[in-house]
Amino acid sequence: MDPVTIFIVVMLMMLANGWVLGLMRKDFPAALRPCTETWRTATLLLAGSAVLYAFQYQMPLGLASPLANGLVMLGCTGYLRALRQFYGLPDPRWLFAPALVGFIGILWFAVVAPDTRMRVFILSACCTLLLLASFMLLVSQKAPEGAHSRRVVAGLFAMVAGFMVFRAAYFVGRGVSPSFDITGDGAWINIASPMVTALLPVVGTTAFLLMCSERIGRQWELAASTDYLTGLPNRRTLVTVGERRFAERQQPQGRSLALAVIDIDHFKAINDRHGHELGDVALRHVAEHLRAACRGSDLAARHGGEEFVVLWDGLDAAAALTAGERLRALVAREPLHASGALIPMTISMGVAAAGEGDRSFSDLLRRADEALYIAKAAGRSRVEMAG
Known part of the structure; x- marks a missing residue:
């Protein structure tokens, strides 16, 4: 297969990918649409370069190659x-500088001072810089x-x-004539270039x-x-983790729970x-205290309502x-500041430690809930231990 045919086949494959991305764009969450649209645009730009390489003889000499390289x-x-959009990173100020400087350099060495080696070197240097930045x-x-x-x-x-890098070293070391043609049949690297x-x-x-797709799956899981x-974590996660740890506790090397x-x-x-809006703020206020008080292996979860x-x-x-x-003391000494108001916050708590009488995690949870009822009945803002 000659290089021109390869460029045409590659161009059709790129256009197909761009078309598929365009069809799928609305199916992505709003947070992923900018990065998928940018990736699609980049793919179509490379498809455009393949068109220029394949049909360069139908364009003015000295114009097709710089445009394709650009x-x-x-x-x-x-x-x-x-990729930066995918990870929520802003555009750096230098983002378009390599492409702009590279295009000016290639145009100069194509029209003003023709030098094929310099064009190959500039294109390779700019692309390598951008590709390695993506890799890093x-x-x-x-x-x-998504690992x-x-x-x-x-x-x-x-x-x-x-x-x-290899292509640049190959051409610079081997020597490139001013009449070098990337679509020529004379060098194996002309066939490899569009394929790679x-x-x-x-x-x-x-x-x-x-x-x-893996990002979306992770979001659904969360x-x-x-x-x-x-x-x-919600009640579902609490029960899952609680049942697992309760089962682990019954092993020979099990830890207290x-x-x-x-x-x-x-x-x-x-x-x-x-x-209710301030009520939601109050829930988040208490949740932050619970999260901050947890050690690495502890778990704080919302059980439902204000519980x-x-x-x-x-x-x-x-x-x-x-x-x-x-x-309990931590929450009591830090009132909620919201909407110009200072709202005292207290919590009641029922505590239970897993014992021989507990047959399941549900038993442990039930005993702590019964102790909570006693704490509330005794005046609130207190901790009661389950018997």
Whole structure:
């Protein structure tokens, strides 16, 4: 297959990917649409460069190559920008500088002072810089979700960057005549060039879409396991973690397990007097205190309404009672500041430590709930230990 045919095939594949991305754009969440649209634009720019390379003899001499090279550099810039948008990073001031400087340099050495080696060197240097910036951005991400697809995309950027360096060294070292034609049949590298550069818009697009899909899946997972108002784990997550830890406790090397069921005192009065919006603020206020008081293995969750649960890992009954009292005092001494008002906040708490009589996590939770009822009946803003 000759290079012109390869460029045409590559161009059609890029256009197909751009078309698919355009069809899927509305199906992505709003947060992912900017990066997918930027990736699509970059893919179409590279498709445009393939058109120019394939049909350069139908254009004025000295114009097709600089324009095609400029589109390649803009496409690499677009991929870097799409990845930055994916990770919520702003555009750096220098983002378009490599493509702009590169295009001016290539145009100069194509029209004013023709020098094919310099054009090859400038294109390779600019593209390598942008590709390596994308590679470094991907490998710097430590989040576990999307790790496999992220590694694939990073590998593609590294592979294309390495090829650009090799291509530049090959041509500069071997010597390039002023009549060099990237679509000529004379060199094997003319066949390899469009095939390697097509990796990002073709294979890379699939891997990037997989990254987006894994991000969406992770968001759905978080939505299913997290309370939307406070950001704490919800009842479903609490029960899942609680049942697992209760089962682990029964193993030979099992750790102690204790929990507290917590209720905001006079929460209905706060809602009635200040409105439900401030009531939501009060819930978040208490949730932040619970989250801050947790150690690494502890779990604070919203149980429903104004009720929360803290699951302590490795605490016996005495230590759990002390931790509960410390938490109660923390909330009591930090009133809520909202809408110009200073609202005292207190909590009541029932604490239970897993014992021989508990057959399940539900038994432990029930005993703590019964202790909470005793704390509220005894005057609130107190901690009661389950018997």
